[in-house]
Amino acid sequence: MAQAAVQLPARSTYRHGDLRRALLDAGIELARRGGPDAVVLREATRRAGVVPNAAYRHFASRQDLLQAVRAAALSALAVAMERELARLRPGAHPADHARASLRAIGVAYLRFARNEPGLFRTAFAVPGDPETTVNSAMAGKTGLNPFQLLGVALDRLLAAGVLTADRRPGAEYLAWSAVHGLAMLVLEGPLRRLTRTQARGIEQRLLAMVENGL
Amino acid sequence: MAQAAVQLPARSTYRHGDLRRALLDAGIELARRGGPDAVVLREATRRAGVVPNAAYRHFASRQDLLQAVRAAALSALAVAMERELARLRPGAHPADHARASLRAIGVAYLRFARNEPGLFRTAFAVPGDPETTVNSAMAGKTGLNPFQLLGVALDRLLAAGVLTADRRPGAEYLAWSAVHGLAMLVLEGPLRRLTRTQARGIEQRLLAMVENGL
DNA sequence: CCGGTATGTATACACCGTCCACAATCCTTA
């Protein structure tokens, strides 16, 4: 079960060059397969070709490294959302565009959970205030993190008159809850064995529920 | 941070009597505070006043013990749901009663997450097919596990004509997703700092969303 | 009563996170 540490050609220089980056990359790779528990400090240093304690020059603890990996995962999710949003054509009706925006966020979220389960679990199964903190390390190219991107979509719904003003505050929590719950269910819950098409069906119904019930 | 192992009075008999039960209870207690990661085999054996390896006579591995704890947590959740359901008066309109049933399930779920966060996280943050498996260890007094209890509530909605037949299949996934997502959000997400009353507000809105959007 | 089988013990290993003292390198400043 132990990872066969890929033996790098034993760096010739005493200094590494960019050890922090190397450790972070190794951590991301570990999280990618295996989730948060797989992010083990010693393995990361091994992959960077460095002695275990060297990590402590760049991260205060394993938790600290894990938080950095988590931020990277959230950032990747934000990028995926932005990509999905960018595919939208402004279209004729602002109401349709707003609805499509919300849907794009949901679709990107669920797709990310499916395609990068390890990163997804690392992003959300680790304590730490996920979304409220303004931290550029978690953001995408727009500088917004996933939660803020969801907020933008909801604002469009409000502006387009699809969402009434009294229902706007806190709406992100409702939408996020539903989509996140489904993601977990598909990832490690009873829906794990669903075929891709079946999963798509449930996803569509869920997004419809959010749209109608918000 | 290490648990001060409560030193039991050094059992006089060679045999323990009911070590499996003792280990399971210790595991549950560990999970209760600290969640799944806190379920450490050696600590459980310490609390049972027994040498570490003794555990292997009753559990194949730490994972195995963790699964047993998880089953106990799911069972506790099922009991909480049953209790909430039992408070309902059949009432005049079956439609109202059906709606109240679904709401009771949701309320019990969210309350359990709030009151027993450690057990809740253990129940759901551990792999293993949670709900589909027919396993009496996960069930409440009715013999139904949490997922099946949700199914019962949805069946009532169907019988009362609130839910159309074409929307019934898979409806548990939609409802479960929303409620579970919110629970996670409140537990370790951005909604952690909400006051109890604020949380209640969001909960009510979410349950309404499910009811309308299903 | 005796022997097999279930249960708990002893010892050991590999791995982990982390602390401490030390060595090599770099960078500023005199």
Place this chain on the structure above:
DNA sequence: TAAGGATTGTGGACGGTGTATACATACCGG
């Protein structure tokens, strides 16, 4: 340009974990 402090990586150690293997004790059915 030489010196010396600050950074960064090394070496060794400690206590913790899960688990394997061999052994000791107690129970139970013939």
